[in-house]
Amino acid sequence: MGAVRGAAGSSRARRVGPARPRSAPLPPAMARRSALSIRIVEGKNLPAKDITGSSDPYCIVKIDDEAIIRTATVWKTLSPFWGEEYEVQLQPGFHSISIYVMDEDALSRDDIIGKVCITRDMLAEHPKGYSGWMSLSEVDPDEEVQGEIHLRVEVLGSQGSRRLRCSVLEARDLARKDRNGASDPFVRLRYNGKTQESTVVKKSCYPRWNETFEFELAKPAGEKLCVEVWDWDLVGRNDFLGKVVFSVQGLETAGQEEGWFRLCPDKSKPTEDERRGSLGSLQLQVKLRDETVLPSHCYQPLVQLLCQEVKSGRQDGQVHLVTLLDETTTAECRQEVAINLVKLFLGQGLVKEFLDLLFELELAKPCEPNTLFRSNSLASKSMESFLKVTGMPYLHFVLGPTIARVFEEKKYVELDPGKVEIKDVGCSGLHRVQTEGEVIEQGRQHLQSYLGELLDAIVRSAPACPPLIRAAFRQLFQRVGQRFPQHQHAKFVAVTSFLCLRFFSPAVMTPKLFQLRATHADARTSRTLLLLAKAIQLVGNMEPAAGRAKEPWLSPLLPALQEGTARMRDFITRLVGTEEERGEQQGEGRPLGPSPAAVKEGLLLVHKTRGKGPLLAAAAGKKLHFCLTGESLSFAKSPGAERIGAIALGDILAAEKVEEKSFGSSHVMQVVYLASGGQQETAYLQCKCVNELNQWLSALRKVCGNNPRVLRSYHPGVFRGDKWSCCHQRDRTGLGCDRTRHGVTLQDWSDPLEPTVEAQRLFQHLQGLRDTLRDKYWELLEPERARSGQGAAVPEALSRLLAALAELERCHRRAQPPQAAGPALLRLQA
Numbered sequence: 082m083g084a085v086r087g088a089a090g091s092s093r094a095r096r097v098g099p100a101r102p103r104s105a106p107l108p109p110a111m112a113r114r115s116a117l118s119i120r121i122v123e124g125k126n127l128p129a130k131d132i133t134g135s136s137d138p139y140c141i142v143k144i145d146d147e148a149i150i151r152t153a154t155v156w157k158t159l160s161p162f163w164g165e166e167y168e169v170q171l172q173p174g175f176h177s178i179s180i181y182v183m184d185e186d187a188l189s190r191d192d193i194i195g196k197v198c199i200t201r202d203m204l205a206e207h208p209k210g211y212s213g214w215m216s217l218s219e220v221d222p223d224e225e226v227q228g229e230i231h232l233r234v235e236v237l238g239s240q241g242s243r244r245l246r247c248s249v250l251e252a253r254d255l256a257r258k259d260r261n262g263a264s265d266p267f268v269r270l271r272y273n274g275k276t277q278e279s280t281v282v283k284k285s286c287y288p289r290w291n292e293t294f295e296f297e298l299a300k301p302a303g304e305k306l307c308v309e310v311w312d313w314d315l316v317g318r319n320d321f322l323g324k325v326v327f328s329v330q331g332l333e334t335a336g337q338e339e340g341w342f343r344l345c346p347d348k349s350k351p352t353e354d355e356r357r358g359s360l361g362s363l364q365l366q367v368k369l370r371d372e373t374v375l376p377s378h379c380y381q382p383l384v385q386l387l388c389q390e391v392k393s394g395r396q397d398g399q400v401h402l403v404t405l406l407d408e409t410t411t412a413e414c415r416q417e418v419a420i421n422l423v424k425l426f427l428g429q430g431l432v433k434e435f436l437d438l439l440f441e442l443e444l445a446k447p448c449e450p451n452t453l454f455r456s457n458s459l460a461s462k463s464m465e466s467f468l469k470v471t472g473m474p475y476l477h478f479v480l481g482p483t484i485a486r487v488f489e490e491k492k493y494v495e496l497d498p499g500k501v502e503i504k505d506v507g508c509s510g511l512h513r514v515q516t517e518g519e520v521i522e523q524g525r526q527h528l529q530s531y532l533g534e535l536l537d538a539i540v541r542s543a544p545a546c547p548p549l550i551r552a553a554f555r556q557l558f559q560r561v562g563q564r565f566p567q568h569q570h571a572k573f574v575a576v577t578s579f580l581c582l583r584f585f586s587p588a589v590m591t592p593k594l595f596q597l598r599a600t601h602a603d604a605r606t607s608r609t610l611l612l613l614a615k616a617i618q619l620v621g622n623m624e625p626a627a628g629r630a631k632e633p634w635l636s637p638l639l640p641a642l643q644e645g646t647a648r649m650r651d652f653i654t655r656l657v658g659t660e661e662e663r664g665e666q667q668g669e670g671r672p673l674g675p676s677p678a679a680v681k682e683g684l685l686l687v688h689k690t691r692g693k694g695p696l697l698a699a700a701a702g703k704k705l706h707f708c709l710t711g712e713s714l715s716f717a718k719s720p721g722a723e724r725i726g727a728i729a730l731g732d733i734l735a736a737e738k739v740e741e742k743s744f745g746s747s748h749v750m751q752v753v754y755l756a757s758g759g760q761q762e763t764a765y766l767q768c769k770c771v772n773e774l775n776q777w778l779s780a781l782r783k784v785c786g787n788n789p790r791v792l793r794s795y796h797p798g799v800f801r802g803d804k805w806s807c808c809h810q811r812d813r814t815g816l817g818c819d820r821t822r823h824g825v826t827l828q829d830w831s832d833p834l835e836p837t838v839e840a841q842r843l844f845q846h847l848q849g850l851r852d853t854l855r856d857k858y859w860e861l862l863e864p865e866r867a868r869s870g871q872g873a874a875v876p877e878a879l880s881r882l883l884a885a886l887a888e889l890e891r892c893h894r895r896a897q898p899p900q901a902a903g904p905a906l907l908r909l910q911a
Contacts, residue, residue: 112374114824115171117144118210120366121152121180123162125214127361130184130192135159137185138194140363141771142167145175146227146254147738148747149827151771153593153601154185159361163601164594168828173371176201176343182217182363193220195360199367209413210368217360224346226323228254228286230268230310234327235337236298243298245272245306245329248291249279251808252310253819254797255286255344258320262742264312266322268292271307272329273299281313286740287797287808287818304329310344321347372841379892380840382885384429387843390878391426391435395442400861402878404442407459408861409853410846418846419462421839423470428836432467433549437556439463444564450571453561454578464553465583472550473830476588477597479542483535484592487609488602494524494609497634525637528609532616532638536645539585543655554580555657574623576653581621590614599772620645680831681780682708682720683773688744688765690799707766709780714752728754735792735821736781738774739765743799743806748774752781753792761814765799779826783833786823795821844889851886854879 121140130136135157142150149169155161177200184192195217204211233248249268258264266288268279275296282288296306306327312320323344332338390402410418426435439460444453454461495501501520515523543551554576561572588595590610592602602610619635619642635642689702705716705725715727735753743749748768756762768774785791794817798807805811808818847854858879 113173114372114374115173115175116370116372116828117169117171117178118166118366118368118370119150119169119178120166121163122364122366123160123164124182124361124363125160126359127159127161127182127194127217128359129159130194131186133157136194139183139185141181141183143179143181144169144171144825145177146179146256147822147825148771149775149825153599155601156603164591166594170824170826170828172822172824178367180363180365181220182361196220197363197365199365201369204367204369207368210366212366214362214364216362219360221346223321225256226321226344226346227256228252228310228323229341229343230308230323230325231341232308232325233337233339234306234332236329236333237295238298245296245298245332246293247295247306247308248293249308250291251287251289251818252344253287253341255288255310255322256312256320257286257741258312258322259284259314262740262745264320264322265314266310267313269309269311270294270296271309272296273304282809284742285807285809289808289810289818298329301330306332370842372838372845373893373896374837374841375889375892375896377837377840379889380837380844382881383844383847383889384425384836384840386878386881386885387425388429388431391431391438394438395445399876400858401438401442402882403438403459404861405854405857405879406847406850407442409850409857410459412457414846415457415459415462416466418843419459420466420470421842421846422459423463423466424834425836425839425843427470428834428839433552433556436460436464436467436553437560440557440560444560450561450565450568451574453571453575461579461583464557464579467553468550468579468584469830471547472584473596475542475546475550476584476595478545479538480535480585480588480592480597483531483538483613484589484597484610486534487531487613488598488606490527491603491606492524492527492609493520493605494527494612496521496524496528496612496637497632521637528612528616529638529641531609531613532620532641532645535589535613535617536620536648540648540652543652546656551656554653558653558657570623573650573653574621576657577621577623577649581617581649586614586617586621589617599770616642616645620649623650680709680711680784681777682706683777685777686767688749688767690763690765709777709784711784714781728752730785731788731790733781733785733788734761734790735795735823736778736785737795737821738778738797739799740797740807743797747771750774750778751795753795755790775827776829779829782823782826791823792817792821795819844886847882848886848890851883854882 119142121142124138127136127138136159137154137156138158138161139154140150140152140163141148142152150167152163152165155163177198179196179198181196182194184194186192197215197217199211199215230252231250233250235246237244237246247270249270252266255264255266261284263284263286265281265283266285267281268290270277273296277294277296279290279292279294282290306329307324308327309324310322312322314320323346325342325344327338387402395401406418422435423432426432443458443460454464493502498517498521501517503514503517503520557575557579558572561575562569565571588597592598592610593600601607615635616638623646683706684704685707686704687702705718706720706722707714707716708724711730713727713729714733715724717724732755733752734755735751737751737753739749739751741747744765744767746767748770750766750768752764752766754762754764766777768777796805796807796810796817797819798805800806800813803811805813805818810818858876
């Protein structure tokens with residue numbers, strides 16, 4: 082039968098019938114969330130894409146076809162190392178992660194080397210996370226599908242004359258196949274050997290059809306209904322955009338099915354394994370954490386118990402709960418548990434007491450003064466995490482200028498004779514070859530200059546160091562001094578083992594991973610940074626001669642290292658001193674970066690639109706300095722200048738991406754807000770790159786997360802002429818054609834504390850250790866007390882912990898939605 086044209090009900094209609102029951106609503110203050118941790122380690126055996134026989138690889142991470150992360154480019158290599166880590170907060174219903182390896186080209190479009198696709202089901206099979214090498218597969222255009230289609234499918238008529246009706250309503254977020262950044266989509270329906278097609282919607286990835294199609298129902302109803310979406314092309318073949326396949330036999334039972342259906346690729350083609358060639362491999366660490374965060378009062382017994390244990394401190398003859406936690410936590414989980422504990426006690430105002438307890442417990446173990454805190458114990462990992470959570474602005478203040486100078490100068494620095502490159506020097510055609518000694522001496526001068534500048538910055542930074550960090554180091558300094566009174570040198574090394582070896586030195590070696598630089602260093606700069614980091618380590622060890630014994634070629638730097646050791650010792654004395662420096666009282670030497678109240682700030686280009694809000698009227702077509710705080714998004718002509726205006730956070734309704742075709746850039750975001758007159762306005766702001774775009778979106782979504790007026794839908798295009806460029810709607814104030822993504826954010830060290838989330842993660846960890854905790858307690862008790870029967874009962878703290886875990890488990894069981902019956906309509910991925 083032919084198509085029946087016309088409206089087919091509301092385009093916002095929801096899925097009906099028993100096929101896809103909704104989850105039970107969550108109680109107030111409860112939230113389901115998915116957190117995805119991704120570490121892109123390295124690649125190997127990548128194919129050469131450049132005429133030089135090499136490549137310039139970087140990675141793009143897409144979650145459900147939306148680009149979330151771009152790694153830095155590693156130049157001229159087929160075995161790149163990235164080592165970049167990200168944590169992304171997601172909507173619970175995401176489907177897959179795709180990681181594309183690209184080759185950057187300066188003069189043409191970047192080449193696609195290959196991709197890795199990880200589905201949600203694959204991650205569910207690895208609850209502790211996946212870690213390993215994955216082969217890259219070829220990118221097939223017919224499998225690069227995305228988006229969803231809104232359909233209503235039903236069986237009509239009596240037994241004598243039955244019809245299959247499919248109403249094609251709309252689609253959203255379709256793949257962009259044309260050069261104009263859009264597609265020309267139409268729908269093709271196949272059933273029982275017959276085909277029907279919808280009209281073509283030009284230049285839209287958010288088309289609305291509202292067309293209905295009917296077929297005679299086959300007997301028996303074993304045939305499948307295939308709904309395909311295509312991009313129409315005037316010249317050449319049409320491009321495949323995805324499909325949905327329905328079992329009509331299941332539909333007869335349900336009667337009707339309506340909803341949004343995810344478009345699937347054409348699985349009739351060769352599988353991914355069959356298409357894998359010599360495209361190389363990617364080493365990844367990926368972990369998905371699905372969480373149900375209960376109301377905060379549910380965690381109070383657990384949190385109060387942990388706080389009481391920290392306040393009570395270490396007691397002789399007893400096994401402390403923190404010791405049990407340290408002994409039962411595996412090395413793989415210790416970093417994550419340390420971060421959770423540090424953030425939890427920061428929120429409770431007890432992080433200083435918590436770290437002091439860890440120092441005391443660690444020093445109570447048999448230990449040597451020259452190996453203190455060198456292992457990856459809970460104490461070491463917690464202090465390391467504490468420095469990153471509270472000290473990143475301080476780190477940038479101290480290291481930033483020297484790191485910037487190293488990147489800008491690109492000096493050749495080498496002290497190892499086995500790695501020296503002999504160069505020609507001279508001018509006006511008169512060249513001579515430098516000797517090895519001259520190259521090493523020149524490198525020593527450069528490195529000594531960098532080291533001197535860095536030590537100057539460190540020594541001057543004592544007043545700028547956050548008071549909480551100074552207090553933690555003061556406690557450590559005193560504890561070690563009391564434990565080793567005959568080795569006063571040890572207390573200085575204990576402080577530098579964290580400050581230099583675990584904080585400054587890793588940041589110098591890999592500044593990209595500490596947000597000190599936007600890109601990785603090239604080979605020459607990397608070698609300079611490595612030598613500078615090694616020099617900081619030797620200064621931190623307080624024994625430069627030991628480094629010279631291990632690597633004799635460092636001897637030219639020995640005088641500078643000895644001087645640096647003396648200066649570092651003086652710096653530590655000032656850092657942990659109880660007397661405040663006069664400069665600190667006067668505010669001298671404090672970081673000159675963003676105000677502590679600033680969540681995010683930077684220059685953004687304001688695009689011209691038809692809006693009339695204060696931001697649009699005052700600054701269209703200009704670059705302004707934006708500053709996001711906990712109160713507003715303000716803007717000024719330049720950093721430090723008087724602000725032109727501001728948008729209160731309570732007036733921000735959405736922060737979303739904009740289609741590339743709207744302004745010819747894929748790095749534009751829109752901020753939808755209420756102007757002073759109450760009308761809704763949209764500001765379109767262009768960022769420099771995809772990472773800056775996602776950082777701004779994440780920051781805006783986090784600070785506006787509790788705004789009750791946030792939008793649930795938005796327009797990813799712009800209103801030009803008399804219609805929206807995305808869906809061609811003519812109503813400027815009508816409902817948006819795509820869902821907002823308030824829950825998708827990138828995590829950062831500067832994020833506000835979330836005590837209930839940290840408590841939930843600690844509960845999950847401790848829940849898996851319930852039996853182990855009890856067994857480890859008896860194992861750690863003194864053997865004679867165990868034999869004599871003393872302390873045969875489980876101690877009160879452990880009993881309370883087990884009781885709190887049991888109660889939280891019951892709360893989670895009550896929070897689970899009832900199990901739903903299976904869907905009556907079977908949707909297949911053919």
